[in-house]
Amino acid sequence: MRLLSGAVLRATMRHRCRYFSVAQNNWNVRKGLVLGVYESEKEDDSLHLTESAAGVDRVLSGKLTELLKISGPGLKKGKSRVFYGLHEDFPCIAVVGLGRNSLGVCGTEYWDTCKENIRAAIAGGCRVLQNHVLTHIEVDGCNDSQSAAEGAVLGLFTYDDLKTKKKTRVTTQLHGSGCVSGWEKGVLYGEGQNLARYLMEAPANHVTPSVFADTITNRLAPYADHVTVHKRSQEWIEEQQMGAFLSVSKGDRWEGSSVFLKMGRFLSVSKGDRWEGSSLSSLEMFLHRKQNHGILTGLSTGLCENMPSGKANKPGPWLLNHRSLLPWLLNHVDNTDMLLTNWLVYWSRVFSLSLRSDRCCSLTGLSIGHSSFLSGAMDVALGSAATGVFTNSDWLWEQLHKASVVTGDRVWRMPLFQHYTRQVTDCQLADLNNVGKYSRSGGACTAAAFLREFVTAPHWAHLDIAGVMTNKDEVPYLKKGMSGRPTRTLVEFAAGLANQA
Numbered sequence: 001m002r003l004l005s006g007a008v009l010r011a012t013m014r015h016r017c018r019y020f021s022v023a024q025n026n027w028n029v030r031k032g033l034v035l036g037v038y039e040s041e042k043e044d045d046s047l048h049l050t051e052s053a054a055g056v057d058r059v060l061s062g063k064l065t066e067l068l069k070i071s072g073p074g075l076k077k078g079k080s081r082v083f084y085g086l087h088e089d090f091p092c093i094a095v096v097g098l099g100r101n102s103l104g105v106c107g108t109e110y111w112d113t114c115k116e117n118i119r120a121a122i123a124g125g126c127r128v129l130q131n132h133v134l135t136h137i138e139v140d141g142c143n144d145s146q147s148a149a150e151g152a153v154l155g156l157f158t159y160d161d162l163k164t165k166k167k168t169r170v171t172t173q174l175h176g177s178g179c180v181s182g183w184e185k186g187v188l189y190g191e192g193q194n195l196a197r198y199l200m201e202a203p204a205n206h207v208t209p210s211v212f213a214d215t216i217t218n219r220l221a222p223y224a225d226h227v228t229v230h231k232r233s234q235e236w237i238e239e240q241q242m243g244a245f246l247s248v249s250k251g252d253r254w255e256g257s258s259v260f261l262k263m264g265r266f267l268s269v270s271k272g273d274r275w276e277g278s279s280l281s282s283l284e285m286f287l288h289r290k291q292n293h294g295i296l297t298g299l300s301t302g303l304c305e306n307m308p309s310g311k312a313n314k315p316g317p318w319l320l321n322h323r324s325l326l327p328w329l330l331n332h333v334d335n336t337d338m339l340l341t342n343w344l345v346y347w348s349r350v351f352s353l354s355l356r357s358d359r360c361c362s363l364t365g366l367s368i369g370h371s372s373f374l375s376g377a378m379d380v381a382l383g384s385a386a387t388g389v390f391t392n393s394d395w396l397w398e399q400l401h402k403a404s405v406v407t408g409d410r411v412w413r414m415p416l417f418q419h420y421t422r423q424v425t426d427c428q429l430a431d432l433n434n435v436g437k438y439s440r441s442g443g444a445c446t447a448a449a450f451l452r453e454f455v456t457a458p459h460w461a462h463l464d465i466a467g468v469m470t471n472k473d474e475v476p477y478l479k480k481g482m483s484g485r486p487t488r489t490l491v492e493f494a495a496g497l498a499n500q501a
Contacts, residue, residue, distance in 0.1 A: 032129035033090040033175060034122060034152075036142040037068070037075055038101040047074055048101065052140040052176040056093075060086055068095065077117055078476065080125050082132075090138070094128050096121040098142060110401075111408040118147040119408065123155025123477035126172065130156060136171050141178025149174070149186025150488070155477045157194045159201040189407075189488045195219070196484030200469075209303045242302070242342035249304030302343050341454045348456040377443030378414075378466040384474045386410040387486045390448035391461035400461065403492035409485050411463070420449035 035053040040046040047068060049057055057064040067083055068075065075081065077099035086093055098121050103113040122139060129137050142148050149172075158167045174183040199207060199215065207215070220227050237246060378388045386404075389411045391397050397413055404411045423437035423446050432453055436446030448462045463486065471483040478484075 030133065030135040031090055032092045032094065032132065032134040032137045033087070033140075034094045034096060034125035034129065034137060035064075035140045035175075036096055036098045036118070036121060038098050039074065039077065041100060041102060050098070050140055050142050052142075052178065053095070055176060056087065064093075064095070078120055078124060080121070080128055082128060092129055092132050092134060094125040096125040101143075105405060110410055111405055115144060115147040115406075116408045118142045118144050119151035119154070120476040122148045122151035126152050126155050126170065130168055130170050133168050134170065135168060136173075138175035139172055140175055141183065143178075145174055145179040145182035146186035146189070148178075149183045150190045151477050153187055153190025154193060155479075157197060158479065159198060159481065161202070189491050192491055193484040193487040196487045197482050200482035200484065204305070209305065212303060240342070240346060242346070245302045245304070245339050245342040248339045302339050304339070340451055344451060344454040348454070376466055377440070377445075377447070378464040381414075381444055382412055382467045384467050384471070386412040387468050387489070388412060388414045388444060388464040388466075389461055390414050390416050390445070390452075390464070391459075392416060392452070392455075393459040393461065396459045396461050399496060400489065400493055403496055404486070404489045407486075407488040407492050409468075409487075409489045411486065411489060414448070414464075415445060416448060416452060417445070420445040421452070424450045425453070 033056070035056060036050045037053060038048040038050070040048065047065075049065070053064070063086060064083070067086070068081070071081055075095065075097040077097050080094050080096045083093045083095070084091060099114070099117040101114065103117070105111070106113050122142070126137055126139070137152070139148055139152050152172045156170050156172070160166045172187075174180060199212065382388055387410070389397060389400060391400075391413070400411050401413075420436065420442055423442075424432050424434070426437050427433045432450060434447075434450050436442060436449075444464055444466070448464070451462055452460070465485065468483060468485040470481065471478040471485075472480055475483065475485075
C-alpha cells in the first residue's frame with residue numbers, strides 16, 4: 001500500500017512539474033490578457049462575463065468562472081484580479097470589473113457611464129500586467145472596442161525619457177473578434193492625447209519652440225502628399241504686425257520661425273503652445289481618416305518663451321495690434337491672451353470662415369476657436385471636472401458638447417455676457433485692457449471677453465483648459481501628470497464635422 005501511495009505521489013508531482021514547466025516557458029513570451037466582467041443587475045455577487053471572457057472560460061472548461069467565485073466576493077467596478085497559469089498562451093490573466101452593463105448616457109454627469117467604466121477598468125488591468133513586466137497584452141473589447149483601446153493606450157502612457165529606470169514598454173491588441181475599426185479608432189484617439197501629454201511633460205529646455213515646430217513637422221511627414229510645410233521667419237511675423245505676440249517674446253532669445261502647412265487649399269501650423277499636441281492630434285486624426293473629404297483644414301499656434309529679462313514687457317505697456325485695436329497690458333504675467341490676439345485676428349482676416357482649436361486649429365470652413373491655459377480662475381470655477389467653453393455660437397457649443405459626451409472628456413459652457421465685455425473695454429489709456437475692471441472677479445470670463453474683441457467669425461469658441469491641464473487622480477485611466485485634455489473631445493468634434501460634410 002505504501003509503495004502504491006508513493007508511486008501515485010511521484011506521478012502527481014511529475015504532472016505538476018510538467019504543467020508549471022509549460023507555464024514557465026510561456027512566461028518568457030511575456031504575454032498577458034485583460035478580460036472584463038459585468039456586475040449583476042440584481043443585488044447579489046453574481047457576475048456576467050463579456051463575450052471574449054466567456055470564450056476564454058469555455059476553452060478553460062469553466063475554470064475562470066470557478067476561480068472568480070472562490071477568490072472572493074463579486075468583482076466591483078474598477079477592481080481587478082490576476083490569475084496565473086490558467087491559459088497556455090497567457091501566463092497572466094487580469095479580470096477587471098466593468099460595473100453594470102445597462103448604464104448609458106447619464107443626464108447629470110453628461111457622459112456615457114458605461115464607456116467611462118470600460119476605459120477605467122481596462123487601464124487598470126493593463127497597468128497591473130505592465131507591473132508584471134509583460135511586453136504584450138491582448139485586451140477584451142468589452143462590447144465597445146474604441147473605449148477599451150482608449151483605456152489601454154492612455155493607461156499605459158508614462159513619460160520617463162529622462163529616467164534611468166524605465167517602465168516596461170507594452171504593446172496592445174484587440175483580443176477575439178471584436179470591432180477592429182473601433183479598436184483602431186480608439187488607438188488613434190489615445191495616441192493623439194498621449195502626444196499632447198508627452199509635449200506637455202517634456203522640460204522646457206528639451207522642447208523649445210524650434211524643437212516643438214520640428215516635432216509637428218516630423219509627425220506630419222507621413223502625410224506629405226496632402227500637407228505642405230512652410231517655415232516663416234521673424235520678419236514675416238513683423239510684416240503681419242503681430243505686435244502683441246512679439247512683445248510677449250521680447251524676453252526670449254528669438255529662435256523664430258512659423259510653420260504653415262497646406263492640405264487641399266490651405267492648412268496652417270505655426271509654432272504653438274505646449275498643449276499644441278492636442279490640436280496636432282486632432283489634425284493628425286483628421287488627415288489620417290478624412291483626407292479624401294476635401295474639407296478646408298487649418299492648425300495655427302503662436303509659441304514663444306515668456307522669459308524674464310531686461311527686454312521683457314514692463315507692467316502697463318500698450319501694444320499695437322493689426323486690427324487697429326490698442327490693448328493695454330496690465331497683467332504682464334499671464335501673457336497668453338495677448339499672444340492669442342494676433343492669431344485670432346490673422347485667421348479672421350485670412351479666412352473669414354474657418355474653424356480653429358488650441359491656439360488655433362481650423363477644421364472645415366465653418367468657424368474659429370482656440371484653447372489655452374489662460375486663467376487660473378477657470379481652475380477655481382470648474383476644477384478638473386470639465387473644460388470651460390466660451391462661445392458666440394449655439395451650434396458650435398452643441399457640437400462640442402455632443403463630442404464630449406462620447407469621449408467622457410467633458411466641456412461646460414461659460415457666460416460671455418456684455419457685463420464682462422464692458423469691464424475690458426472701459427479702459428483709460430487704450431481700446432482694451434487684458435484685466436477686468438474689477439481685477440480678479442470673473443477672471444476667466446473677462447479673459448474670454450478680451451479675446452472676443454479680436455474675433456469677427458460668426459462661430460467662435462474659446463476653450464480654457466486651466467482646470468483640466470493636469471491630473472492627480474481625478475481621471476482613473478490617466479496617471480498623475482499632464483493630462484492632454486481635451487484632445488479626444490476635439491478629435492471627436494472634428495470627426496463629427498467631417499461626417500456632416
